[in-house]
Amino acid sequence: MNRVIHPIEQESFRRLRARLDTSGFPPLTRAVVERVVHSSADLEYAADLVMDEAQLERAHAALHTGAPVVADVEMVAAGITRRETVCRLREARSGPGLTRSAHAVRLAYEEVGPGAVWVIGCAPTALEELLTLDVSPALVIGLPVGFVGAAESKAALRESGLPAVSNVSEKGGSAVAAAALNALLYHPVSTEETL
Incomplete structure (x- = not known):
């Protein structure tokens, strides 16, 4: 099913590309960078995001063959527009040394x-x-996102060797995380360009 792109979104991406040259990025990296910048109106993400094109290609294939998607919170899940997600925050409980969010991941x-x-x-x-x-x-x-633990947790993710999209700074949040996933969902399985 083809996604219908609203004229406002088309104009937004035209303006984004007029202010930020993303032509040097590989296709999926470009898609993620542009979608995150679009969702945040923060051009600095282009230099702050960290990802690997080969990992994105494998994830893109997994998504398009039905890999489940898990969101840490309902705000992230609500922002993911083309896929059902698993989010267990409502059932999660905090306890000694365990936040609700951590329990939801378990x-x-x-x-x-x-x-x-x-x-x-x-x-x-x-x-x-x-x-x-x-x-x-x-x-x-x-x-x-946050001043306590956000940059450190993302550094630990990068050091883990797991396939990942992260960023170096304390910035982040539900909208940009959902945007990064949507970029992979919206990107066609063929090699054609997309918004």
């Missing part, structure tokens, strides 16, 4: 097992918990 992993795409845009503790599990993900989009 619950989701029990449901989906290995091979999922994980989208974490809110809680650094969710990303930290994910790194303690043997998730064998197709991809981890780790873009939690």
